[in-house]
Amino acid sequence: MKATDKNFLTENAFNMRWANVEEGHIPLTAADWDIEASSAVREALTAYLQFNSFPYGNNSGMKAFQNAIAFHFNQRKNASIQSEEVIATNSAAKAIDDVYSFLLKEGDEILIADPVDFLLAECARRKNIGIKRYQQRSNGIDLAELDKLVSSKTKALVICNPHNPLGYVLSKKQLESLSNWANDKGLVIISDEVWSDIVHTEESFTSIRAVNSNAWIVYGLSKGFGLAGLRIGAIIAPNEEQAVLLADGQGYARTIEGASTLSQIAAAAAIENGWTHTQEAVSLFKKNLEQAVIAFNKTNFLSCEMPQGTFVLTVRHPSTWNTEMLCERLANEAKVHVVPGLEKWFGPGAIGTFRISLATTPEIASEGIERICNWITAYGSTL
Numbered sequence: 293m294k295a296t297d298k299n300f301l302t303e304n305a306f307n308m309r310w311a312n313v314e315e316g317h318i319p320l321t322a323a324d325w326d327i328e329a330s331s332a333v334r335e336a337l338t339a340y341l342q343f344n345s346f347p348y349g350n351n352s353g354m355k356a357f358q359n360a361i362a363f364h365f366n367q368r369k370n371a372s373i374q375s376e377e378v379i380a381t382n383s384a385a386k387a388i389d390d391v392y393s394f395l396l397k398e399g400d401e402i403l404i405a406d407p408v409d410f411l412l413a414e415c416a417r418r419k420n421i422g423i424k425r426y427q428q429r430s431n432g433i434d435l436a437e438l439d440k441l442v443s444s445k446t447k448a449l450v451i452c453n454p455h456n457p458l459g460y461v462l463s464k465k466q467l468e469s470l471s472n473w474a475n476d477k478g479l480v481i482i483s484d485e486v487w488s489d490i491v492h493t494e495e496s497f498t499s500i501r502a503v504n505s506n507a508w509i510v511y512g513l514s515k516g517f518g519l520a521g522l523r524i525g526a527i528i529a530p531n532e533e534q535a536v537l538l539a540d541g542q543g544y545a546r547t548i549e550g551a552s553t554l555s556q557i558a559a560a561a562a563i564e565n566g567w568t569h570t571q572e573a574v575s576l577f578k579k580n581l582e583q584a585v586i587a588f589n590k591t592n593f594l595s596c597e598m599p600q601g602t603f604v605l606t607v608r609h610p611s612t613w614n615t616e617m618l619c620e621r622l623a624n625e626a627k628v629h630v631v632p633g634l635e636k637w638f639g640p641g642a643i644g645t646f647r648i649s650l651a652t653t654p655e656i657a658s659e660g661i662e663r664i665c666n667w668i669t670a671y672g673s674t675l
């Protein structure tokens with residue numbers, strides 16, 4: 293694994309990361325890589341750039357991209373999907389936005405986890421779609437709790453699997469019971485699987501499409517392949533007809549919406565020839581997480597559990613501390629930036645926690661973890 297050039301990161305890595313923090317500070321904030329992507333990506337882009345020509349691609353996605361996504365899910369995520377069901381999107385975030393726009397209307401309600409990545413709520417809020425939040429724990433999602441949240445307005449159960457920021461991965465069995473429950477209630481399942489390449493459990497990842505043929509998948513290559521800046525993701529519709537309808541409704545069919553061809557070339561190459569690189573990255577990130585879990589749990593004040601997936605870690609602090617103030621002091625005094633567990637990032641259920649991202653080198657991870665532990669040890673009793 294090669295670390296990304298430090299100066300390059302300082303100039304180019306935004307979204308609360310190296311380009312946004314002072315010299316000498318460590319950002320463990322947005323979930324993005326500090327290591328280079330697979331060389332397969334550069335090779336594929338270089339080959340394509342030889343022609344120095346940039347024609348329109350296929351509206352819903354280049355065939356090579358759609359095939360790569362179908363292959364990826366069928367071979368590595370226990371799913372059974374057709375390439376015609378795949379739409380290339382300008383990021384996973386946009387995929388969430390488009391699926392909501394297509395399936396839901398103002399006044400509808402969806403069920404989402406609390407906490408969970410802000411995008412799942414933000415994309416709903418912008419369309420005046422109501423949100424009801426459920427808890428997700430290490431043993432899954434409680435169906436009795438879901439029962440209580442459903443009303444006549446509820447249209448979809450949204451799951452984030454693997455879960456950001458808690459790191460839970462739903463097993464095939466858990467997905468089956470969620471699927472039965474949703475079918476019973478007449479709800480569609482929307483599954484955000486952007487983290488599905490980063491799994492630490494023995495059981496390999498199971499996509500929702502292994503158990504529910506009506507579900508919609510949101511996917512992206514930012515987390516598993518380090519392609520965040522290429523803004524490349526995918527919607528996987530339950531069938532070709534639905535994919536065509538979405539492409540029409542959301543403007544793909546008329547070139548109003550669509551993903552850059554260069555990003556699709558990069559994504560297809562990463563999936564086809566960069567999987568070993570991803571697996572090496574996952575084991576590096578896992579070691580970083582293990583180190584952090586041991587170190588934080590040794591302090592008198594912090595606690596956390598090893599995530600089953602993702603490269604982020606939710607760290608709990610004493611409930612009497614102010615989360616926002618703690619994170620500000622960590623940034624100013626310890627020179628480590630973390631994401632505070634505030635409603636605007638994760639929902640009300642994140643209070644009392646902060647999140648760190650560890651898709652970085654062992655050196656930066658160790659330094660960041662040590663700075664947090666030292667600061668907490670020095671000042672924890674005064675907070």
Ligand SMILES: Cc1ncc(COP(=O)(O)O)c(C=O)c1O
Nearest residue numbers: 323383384385409456486512514
């Ligand atoms: C659960 C979840 N969904 C979607 C996204 C957005 O991913 P992208 O930046 O590839 O659009 C993220 C990014 O952190 C995420 O954690």
